[in-house]
Amino acid sequence: MNPPNPSPLLPGATIGMVGGGQLGRMFALEARRMGYRLVVLDPGDATPAAQFCDRHIQAPFEDVDACLELADVSDVVTLEWENADVATLRAMAERVQIHPSPDVLEVAQHRVREKDAARRLGVLTAEYRAVRSREELDEALREIGAPAILKTARMGYDGKGQAALHSLSDADAAWSAVSAQGDDFILEARVPFRMEVSVICARSASGETACFPVAENEHRRGILHLSVVPARVPEAVAAEARRVAAALAEGLGVVGLLAVEMFVDPDGRILMNEIAPRPHNSGHHTWEACGVSQFEQQLRAVCGLPLGDPALLRPAAMVNLMGEDAGTGLGRPGAARALAVPGTALHLYGKREARPGRKMGHLTVLADSADQAEARAREAWERIVAGG
Known part of the structure; x- marks a missing residue:
């Protein structure tokens, strides 16, 4: 086992949280139990985490001034939402440690980058191709075949931002379903999983x-x-x-x-x-x-x-x-x-x-x-x- 981290942040320290949903709420309950203070940044009013934190900075995630305020009042900042603005987090990281780092988020926020990273690390994935146009979708389909799934490369969760292609003839419908939701996409082969x-x-x-x-x-x-x-x-x-x-x-x-x-x-x-x-x-x-x-x-x-x-x-x-x-x-x-x-x-x-x-x-x-x-x-x- 590795030794404990040097100079840990002990109970009484203030943790900043980007995002105020249910994940932040459950984190807040554990932080309070262990004697930590919590400051939450979230644009919502009375969000789940804000009901249990010590302070709620109500502002958009892209509000640089609000994010820097969170950095200045926190001993460390963490996240409950991986789609926080990376550029803003980099500015915050000049003032306070952010875990996970903006570099990790940059990978996790983009489906092509995350699969590229997995392949570099020797992890298997379904076959995939980056797609940026209707013509590239046709080319990707020729290489991967159907069935497949066309997804937005960014955002989209819980089944949003994606369309299934059961055959090559579904390309027009799939492109119409998702093309207005982003600038770049990924086509993934459908995995016959157990x-x-x-x-x-x-x-x-x-x-x-x-x-x-x-x-x-x-x-x-x-x-x-x-x-x-x-x-x-x-x-x-x-x-x-x-x-x-x-x-x-x-x-x-x-x-x-x-x-x-x-x-x-x-x-x-x-x-x-x-x-x-x-x-x-x-x-x-x-x-x-x-x-x-x-x-x-x-x-x-x-x-x-x-x-x-x-x-x-x-x-x-x-x-x-x-x-x-x-x-x-x-x-x-x-x-x-x-x-x-x-x-x-x-x-x-x-x-x-x-x-x-x-x-x-x-x-x-x-x-x-x-x-x-x-x-x-x-x-x-x-x-x-x-x-x-």
């Missing part, structure tokens, strides 16, 4: 790394619906997934967390899909199920503290509560019925407005096996949705 998995790897400035157990993920309409831990894969596959996550975290020089979404193909190979240098939806179960939560681990990493033990204490499943599922979750009788399912915990994010496709909260269920955790999580979700 399972989608993810690993969250923590890395400190001293190079200490620790990977959380592999999560098995189910998506609906491009949005994560359910995660089951441990993933029901052979240990050799799980070990390779952890190796890939650690290799990317080390190769990119991440300080903080790196979430890596991957495919397991029919031959058991691991192919990287996307990375996010922040806490991840598929790691929410860590609060109840692991020796340290992903949010405390992020805090430990960016403050230079020894990393916690991410070992799984009990099998778990996490299911998202979307706006169409449970509204804001407040005053909902189904919540009591869901909590009657053994091992169930409820998290609501404090968002004032529920919308379809918006994450409003989640349920985590602990059990004696992954199968039992999944069954109970589905039952708890059905109860809160049906309960009104």
Whole structure:
């Protein structure tokens, strides 16, 4: 094990957070528990994290003056949103340490760059081509073939900014669907996968790394619906997934967390899909199920503290509560019925407005096996949705 980082930031220090959503909210709760102060920069009013921080700087992420103000009042700055403005973060980095660095974000914000980086580090990915015009899409399709997926190279998450091509004849429709959403794109071959998995790897400035157990993920309409831990894969596959996550975290020089979404193909190979240098939806179960939560681990990493033990204490499943599922979750009788399912915990994010496709909260269920955790999580979700 590597030694603790030199001169750690101890409780009482102030952490700056770029982004004030639910990931920042859960980070704030852990920071408060451990005696740290938190200042959040977010353009929203009463955002989930702002409800628990010591100070909320309400300003756009591109507001240089506001970002420099955050830098000046913070001992270290971290992120809950990987699409923060890189140029502004570079200006902040002249005044305060930022973890992860703007260099990491520059890779993570662009799908071509992240796959190029993965290939350089010896990590497998689906076949892909950069696309900047309708003519380049035709050329990429000739090289990769169909089925494939055309995605915006920047932004776009939870299934947004992408279009499926089932055959070469779908090119016109796919280009029309996404071409107005950016300037450059990526065409990816569709992977015939057995399972989608993810690993969250923590890395400190001293190079200490620790990977959380592999999560098995189910998506609906491009949005994560359910995660089951441990993933029901052979240990050799799980070990390779952890190796890939650690290799990317080390190769990119991440300080903080790196979430890596991957495919397991029919031959058991691991192919990287996307990375996010922040806490991840598929790691929410860590609060109840692991020796340290992903949010405390992020805090430990960016403050230079020894990393916690991410070992799984009990099998778990996490299911998202979307706006169409449970509204804001407040005053909902189904919540009591869901909590009657053994091992169930409820998290609501404090968002004032529920919308379809918006994450409003989640349920985590602990059990004696992954199968039992999944069954109970589905039952708890059905109860809160049906309960009104």
